[in-house]
Amino acid sequence: MHQTTSDRVRWTTADLDLLPDNGTRYEIIDGELFMTKAPRWKHQRTADRICAILNGWSDESQLGEATTTPGIIFSEADNVIPDVVWVSYERLEALLDEAEHLTGAPELIVEVLSPGEANERRDREVKLKLYSSQGVQEYWIVNRQLQQVQVYRRQQGTLKLALTLFANDEISSPLLPGFSCLVAKFFS
16 A cells, blocks of 8 residues: 555654664654664764864854754754754854754755665755755765765755765865865865
8 A cells, every 4th residue: 555645654853852862863854754873983984074174174264163963953844963064153043942953054064975775865865855945055975985075056046966076176165265175085
């Protein structure tokens, strides 16, 4: 029997409080519950390196800051935990709720791909659509195995693939004036 959208269970942010705290990462996108195991060592190390590189630039520019695995509560039906976000100081205070969760789109989100078809589909399709609809300005999908970064930028109201960079390429962003980094540094 095929389940229609109206028949399926719609998860909400409140439901997350009822789930066990057992190392599983829970995210809700359009009312659908996604569960993944805690990130692996190399995955998290890559996210930490990207965050450190972004924060090195941020410390110099004083324009914003990056952090790893923040909760973003876009709505009761859209609650995610990206690997890295960068948000300008101009937007940060307006986006934080009383519990210090982000409640809107940071300028830049980075997802480091986890192994597995379902994980890749979630980052490349489901999260791309969510981030696009919520107003994220730039989205980087990082592939450790290929040492590649796909850069999606907002064009005509939606996130579109702007470029694909490899280890020997420099990554920069119009969101981050003067920022430039060899992609290989994300993985070394």
